[in-house]
Amino acid sequence: MFPITIAFGTLILALITLLAMNTTRVRGKTPRDPSPQQREALRRAIRTHGNNFEHGIPVILLMLFYELNGGDANILCGIGTVYLLTRVAYSFGYLTRPASMPQMIGAGLTYLVELSLLVLVGLKLL
Secondary structure, three states: OOHHHHHHHHHHHHHHHHHHHHHHHHHHHOOOOOOHHHHHHHHHHHHHHHHHHHHHHHHHHHHHHHHHOOOOHHHHHHHHHHHHHHHHHHHHHHHHOOOOHHHHHHHHHHHHHHHHHHHHHHHHHO
16 A cells, blocks of 8 residues: 555655745735845745655655565655655755755755665666
C-alpha cells in the first residue's frame, strides 16, 4: 500500500499548499501598482511555491519507486524527514531573506536528498 510514501507525500503536498495560500495572501495585499518592496515580496512568494513544487513531485515519485522496489522503511523515513526539514528551511530563508544561510543549506540538502534517492532507486534496480 506504500504507507511511507503516502505519509510523506501528504506532508510535502501540504507544504506546497500552504505556500500556494501564502502566494494568494501576498497577491491579495499587493495593489495594482506595487512598490518595489511589494513586487519583491510577491516574487519571493511565487518562487518559493514554484521551487517547492518542482522539487516535491520528483521526490515523491522517487520515494514511491524506492518503496515499490522494497526499499528500507527506516531509510525512507529518514530521507523524507530530512527533505521536509530542508524545504521548510529553504522556504523560511527565501521568504525572509534570499541568499540567507537557511535558504542555502535547504537548497544544498534538497539536491543531496534527490541524488541519494536516485542512487537508492538505481541500486534497487541492479
